[in-house]
Amino acid sequence: MAKYKEVANEIRKRIKSGIYHSEEKIPDQESLAKEFGTSRVTVKKALDLLSVAGLVYTIQGSGTYVKKNAVNLAEQSIKIGQNVGLTAAAGERLELKTEVLDFNVRFPDEEECNQLSITKEEPVYDIKRLRILDEKPYSLEHTIIPIALAPNITKEILNRSLYDYLQGDLGIVFGDNRQTVRAVKPDDNDKKYLHCSNEDPVLEVSKVMFLERGTPLEYSVVHHRYDMVEMSFINVSREGLLG
C-alpha cells in the first residue's frame, strides 16, 4: 500500500478513536512528516484524502482541524448514492430473494439507444426482476444490457447475482454511474408485484452504469415501494476542483 494511504488510515484511526478530538487542531504537516518518517508532500496527500472523505478541513496559514461531525461520517460511511433503506430498516437477519419475472432478447427502443449509446441494430437483454425481503416484495427492477458487453447471461445467473457474474466471472470493472430519482404513480406491474394501491407512491430510480472507460454498460429503471426504500447520499463540498 502506498505510504500516503497508510498515513491517511493511521490519522483516520486516531480521529475515530478520539486521539485527535473533534474541533481540535491536529499536528502540523512538518511534525506529522517527521513522525511518520516521510516527506511533507506525502502527508499533504494523506490529509487531502481525509478532507475529501469529510473528516478534516484545513485553513491555510492556520492548520488542519477535525470536523465536528467527523466521527459520525467515519462510522456511517455511507457510500454516495447507495441505497441504505434496507439495511437501516432491517436490524436482524433477513431473507433476500430474487424472482426473475421476464428474461428476453430484443432490439432496443429509442430511449435505450440513447441511454446506452448504441444503435437500433445492437441487441440487448431485457430483464425484469422482483426483489423480495422476508416474503415482502420491495422493488421491481427493469434492466437493459447490450448483449455484446455481457454475453452468456442465463436465467440461472439472474437467480443468483447479476453483479457477481459481471464483476467476478467476466472481470468487468464498474466506473461512474448517473442516477435520476422521481416519485411516480404506480403502474400495473407495481400494483401486481409490489402490491401497490392507487394511493401508494413509487420511488423510481433510473440509472446508467458506465464502465471504467466510459462505455454505458447497463440502463435500469427500478421501482421501489415507498415504505421500504429510501436513498441517502452525501455531497462533499469540493472547492479546489477546476475553475
Next chain:
Amino acid sequence: MAKYKEVANEIRKRIKSGIYHSEEKIPDQESLAKEFGTSRVTVKKALDLLSVAGLVYTIQGSGTYVKKNAVNLAEQSIKIGQNVGLTAAAGERLELKTEVLDFNVRFPDEEECNQLSITKEEPVYDIKRLRILDEKPYSLEHTIIPIALAPNITKEILNRSLYDYLQGDLGIVFGDNRQTVRAVKPDDNDKKYLHCSNEDPVLEVSKVMFLERGTPLEYSVVHHRYDMVEMSFINVSREGLLG
C-alpha cells in the same frame, strides 16, 4: 490560479473541443509537462482533477485516455445532488416566486436536536415557504436553522433569498450536506399548497447542510410535486481512496 488548475482547464478545453478525441490516448505526462513548461508532478495533479471530474481515465503502464462519455459529462456538468428538474423542464424564461407561509421562533423538537446537534434550549427558526414557478406551486420547504448560527433573519430576507443572505451578507461558507430521498403520500399541506390529490405522490427530500467546520447549519424537509421535480446525481467511482 494554480498552475495545475490551468493545465487541467486547458486539457479539458481540448477534450471538449475535440482536439483530444473520445477514446483516444492523450500525450504522456512527460510530453505534457514539457509543452506546458512545468513538472510531471504538476501534470499528474491536473490529470487527477480531470479523472475525478470523469473526463479521463488512466491505465498504469499504458497511458491516459479520454472517456467515451467525456463530452457529455463536460457539457451537462450536473453538480452532484443538485435539482435539475426545473431547469430541464423550462426551456424559456420563467417566473420563480417564493411565498413565506410561516416564520416562527421556537425550541427544537427531538428530531431537530438530533439532526442539528443542539440542545433543547437552543432556539431555532422555523420557516415554511412555498416555491412557485410560472404561477404553479412546485415545492414546499420546511427549514429549521439555529438562531445562534444565522441571526437576524427577517421575512423580507426570506422573500428574497435565504442563501444569498447566509452566503453573501453573513459570509457563511457551506460545506458538505447529507440528503435522503423518499416517495411519500401527500399530507394536508401538500394538498392545500401543492394542489396534490390523494393519488399524487410527493418526492420528499430531507437535507442537513453543514458548515465548513462540520457544524450543522440547517435541517430541511422539502416536498416536491412529483410531476415538476426530479433529482439527478452522478457517482464518480473512486478507487484510490483509503482502504
Next chain:
DNA sequence: TAGTGGTCTAGACCACCCT
C-alpha cells in the same frame, strides 16, 4: 524490453492566519 503512470523526496517559495 521500452514506454508510461504512480509514488516519493528534499528543498524552495509563496499566501495566508494570527498575534
Next chain:
DNA sequence: GGGTGGTCTAGACCACTAA
C-alpha cells in the same frame, strides 16, 4: 513576523502494460 498550509521542481525508483 512567526507559524502553517499550498504549490512547484528535478530527479529518482517502482509497478504495470504492451509488444
